[in-house]
Amino acid sequence: MSEEKSLNFLEEIIEKDIADGIHGGRVLTRFPPEPNGYLHIGHASSICLNFGLAKKYKGLCNLRFDDTNPVTEETEYVESIKADIKWLGFEWAAELYASDYFEQLYGFAVKLIEKGLAYVDDSSAEQMAAEKGDIGVPGKESIYRSRSVAENLQLFADMRAGKYPDGAKVLRARIDMAHPNLLLRDPIIYRIKHAHHHRTGDQWCLYPMYDFAHGQSDSIEKITHSICTLEFIHHRPLYDWFIEQLEIFPSHQYEFARRSVSYMITSKRKLLQLVNDKYVSGWDDPRMPTISGMRRRGYPAAAIRKFCDTIGVGKRENLVDITVLEFCVREELNKTAQRRMAVLDPVKVVITNYPEGKTEQLNADNNTEDEHAGTRSISFGRELYIEREDFMEEPVKKYFRLGPGLSVRLKHAYIITCNEIVKDADGNITELHCTYIPESKSGSDTSGVHVKGVIHWVHAADAVKATVRMYDRLFTVEDPANAEGDFKDHINTSSLSVLDQVWVEPALLQASENESFQFLRKGYFSLDRDSQPGHLVFNQTVGLKDTFAKEVKK
Structure with missing residues (x-):
């Protein structure tokens, strides 16, 4: 009998809340991406966690776009995020946007002003930073902190009306400039941005900061468990302060640790650099850690879900070996991918005693791991292609492939013996x-x-x-985000090689985009969207085993 999997700390919290009747035993989570880039493997963990917890406890999960920064956000990213979540196998209860709540959030800010808990500040960003103080060093109160409620209300309304340029004024919460948590030293909650928003157009020139929009959006939606990554743990007191002062639904924030993956970068800013500087072909380049890149490479959604479940949820950040992800991909594809034969580096074989003009049909299994996969017919004749590496002119000891006078079995076919080598004028083997x-x-x-x-x-x-596009890891060091120098100094310049003299069996003409196959003895490959009628293009997904060199030659 298999041992039952123990609960992670978030599951323990939720089960206790349900047992105690908190929120009536209801569970409502949310996944709140900012639409300023494509989702990556780190987001996949958060997606699987939030949607997975909701499913496990018969609750719901909202998709809410944190679209409070019009300068960096685009509809393209919104659509890509929705496509990625659906591809991973999840459906959201409601599709929402922080911009849906701009009027309510503005009203919340007005309420804070009326309670004497927010004020308009004309100080420059540099002056506010200088007055903030440091750890153990109290900050200095702004000269604008003593403005009256009436003046603040008028100034804030004028900010909304567009009477001031970007950076001229901000709205700050009045908390405590000596607070040991620097985030509670009168944080900015609204700033002026005269920029076109992807949904609200030019209706607003005043936008809430993340720390103000986040908790209030959770509260508006009555989110029961707001799950964030660990870097937001110091933001939680501010999250709670806003909710308490506004006397609104008490959503609560919980934090879990990021799981970085070796040889990958998951900073959106750095990924954007890779795209803009043409180190990769785009956000969905198969070497990218984006969900769209992994999908294009042929990673199954089930494998990514399995990976996220395998690495688990914890309170301490760590670096997960990429081989764990590759193992999950390989394990899933071994069960689901149909088998085909492809020769990546061909040399011709002529079977001299096989009748000229004769062709016969042989039977081949599609996948021995799947009893329902069936078989296919493959043709056999006098002339074949085999891998060049499967022949050795001077065989070494314990070499069991083809060589002068050596015999080998052709998969699904016959035993052959090499009798003669044909070379060109340069000494290269041609047949x-x-x-x-x-x-x-x-x-x-x-x-x-x-x-x-x-x-x-x-x-x-x-x-x-x-x-066939063969891929290696995009970086030469395990932790490129924290390696010395510029992260781009560690890009693997040999991460892509293109083989354009590949021969594959004709059954692959029936392949569909992103369909995965095991090329016998070579690994797993997926049909790329660049394929055209009569010109197939495959991406290497993962090898049959890990062949990555641990040390890269300099």
Whole structure:
């Protein structure tokens, strides 16, 4: 009997809240991305956590876009985020936007002013920073802190009306300039930005700060468990202060630790640099840690969900080895990907004793791990392509593939023996002349000949030319975000290689975009959207095993 998985600390909190009847035992979470970039593997953890907790406890999860900064936000990002969440297998209870609440948030700010808990400040950003103090050093109160409620109300209304330029004034909460938590030293809650918003257009030139919009949006939606990453733990007292002073629904914030993945960058700013500086082809480049990039590379959604579940939820940040993610991908694809034969670096084989013009059909399993996958027919004839690495002119000890006088089994087919090597004027091998044993056909072998090696191949007569993109890790160091120097100094310049002389079996002409296959003995590959009729393009998803060199040559 399998051991039941223990609860993580968030599950323990939720179960206690349900048992105590908090919020009537109701569970409502939310995933609140800012639409200023594409989602990445870190967001996938948060998505799986918030939607997963809601599902486990028969609750709901909202998708709420934190669109309070019109300068960096675009509708393109909104649409990509929705597509990523759906692809991961989740459905939100409601699609909401912080901009839905701009009028209510403005009203909340007015209420704080009326209670004497907020004031308009004309100080420059530099002056406010200088007056903030430091840890153990009290800050200095602004000269504008003593403005009357009436003056603040008028100034705030004028800010909304567009009477002042960007940076001229801000609205600050009046809390405590000597508070040990620097975030509670009269934080800015509204700033002026004359910028076009992707949803509200030019209706507003006054926008709430994240710390003000976040908790109040949670409260408006009656979120029961507001789950954030650990860097927001020091923001929680401010989150609670606003809710308490406004006397609104008491949403509560909980924090969990980020899980970074080795050889990956998950800073949106740095990912944008990679895109803008053309280190990658775009946000969905298969080397990117974005969900769209992983989807294009062929990572199954189920594998990403499994990875997020495997690494778990904790209170301490750590760096997860990328091989854990690759293991989850490999394990899922092993169960689901159909098998095909593809020769990435071909050399021709001519079976000299096979009748010219003859072609026969052989039977091949689509996936031995799936009893419902069925079989396919593959053609066999006199001329084939095999991998160049499956032939060695001077075989070493314990080499069980093809070489002069050596025999090997062709997968699903016959045993062949190499008799002659044909080379061009430069000494390059162009053809291998072999003979086959007619009685050695797979499934009905009566030859009595036993060989240790089995290699894959494609029939030259109907093989289809394809392009294969081989990927390595984008960075040469485990933790590029914290490595010395500029993170771009650690980009792996050999992270992409393109093979354009690949031959694949014709069944792959029926492949659909993003469909995954195991190329026998080579790894897992996915059909890329760049494919055209008669020109297939595949992305390497992951190898059959980890072959990444631990040390990179300098």
